[in-house]
Amino acid sequence: xxxxxxxxxxxxxxxxxxxxxxxxxxHPHHIEAMRLLAxxxxxxxxxxxxxxLLESCVEFSPNHQRARLDYVQxxxxxxxxxxxxxxxxxxxxxxxxxxxxxxxxxxxxxAVGDFDDALKIYDNLLKREQPMPSIHSxxxxxxxxxxxxxxxxxxxxxxxxxxxxxxxxxxxxxxLKTEVAPENRTAL
Numbered sequence: 001x002x003x004x005x006x007x008x009x010x011x012x013x014x015x016x017x018x019x020x021x022x023x024x025x026x027h028p029h030h031i032e033a034m035r036l037l038a039x040x041x042x043x044x045x046x047x048x049x050x051x052x053l054l055e056s057c058v059e060f061s062p063n064h065q066r067a068r069l070d071y072v073q074x075x076x077x078x079x080x081x082x083x084x085x086x087x088x089x090x091x092x093x094x095x096x097x098x099x100x101x102x103x104x105x106x107x108x109x110x111a112v113g114d115f116d117d118a119l120k121i122y123d124n125l126l127k128r129e130q131p132m133p134s135i136h137s138x139x140x141x142x143x144x145x146x147x148x149x150x151x152x153x154x155x156x157x158x159x160x161x162x163x164x165x166x167x168x169x170x171x172x173x174x175x176l177k178t179e180v181a182p183e184n185r186t187a188l
Contacts, residue, residue, distance in 0.1 A: 004036050013040055031061045035070060042074055050074045058087070065091065065101075072104055081111040099125070107138065115146050131162035137169055149176060 001023065007016035020037045027033060034053045041050030051074045057067035068091050075084035085108040091101040106121035122139040125132060140155035153176065159169035 001030075001032050001036060004033075008036070008039065008043070013043060016040060029060055031057050031064055031067060035064070035067045038067075038070060038074070042070070042077070047074055047078050051078060051080075063094070065095065065098075069100070069104065072108065076108065076111060081108065084108050085112050103135065103138075110138070110142050110145075115142050118142050133159040133163040133166040133169065136162060137166070137172060140169075140172055144172075144176065152176065 001020075004016045004020045004023070007013070007019065017037070017040050020033055020040065024030060024033050024037065034057050038050040038053035038057070041047065041053065051071070054067055054071035054074055057064060058071055061067065068087055072084045072087045072091065075081075075087065085105075088101070088105045088108040091098070092105040095101050102121060102125060106118045106125070109115075109121065110118040119139065119142055122135055122142065125135050126139070136155050136159035140152040140159065143149075143152035143155055153173065156169045156173045156176075159172075160166050163169075
């Protein structure tokens with residue numbers, strides 16, 4: 001499995017898949033091999049197979065955090081947001097101190113339209129001392145979606161203040177399209 005992992009990182013996906021499948025023929029319920037094959041599926045956009053493999057992983061090994069996190073991600077990619085949220089809630093409930101799982105929970109709450117809870121999580125995350133430009137940006141996206149444009153602008157500005165080369169913040173500000181082009185302004 002170490003070789004498969006290395007091959008994935010080297011982007012030698014065909015060879016990694018062959019090795020992984022050969023290993024799984026001998027060890028059909030090996031959780032990490034199933035997870036790695038699912039990771040390959042996600043990279044190759046074979047999401048239905050990846051979902052099936054990851055669903056099996058969490059069924060066979062409910063405490064395998066990485067498999068469950070990957071499962072959330074593949075469900076999200078397949079736009080199965082409610083199911084992704086259920087899995088994110090399990091991760092967060094079992095490991096409430098895990099920053100990644102907290103971010104995942106907020107993302108999935110936002111995906112199902114629960115912006116109030118998502119914003120509460122983002123706000124709690126931002127109370128920590130480390131700069132989190134991606135959280136400011138995600139918070140800005142949520143605020144923009146619910147029509148709180150001024151708050152979204154402030155959040156995007158906080159994102160690039162935390163990391164001056166954080167392109168997502170600049171792109172998001174530009175994408176708000178709140179300014180009227182000079183040629184479209186009426187004379188006062």
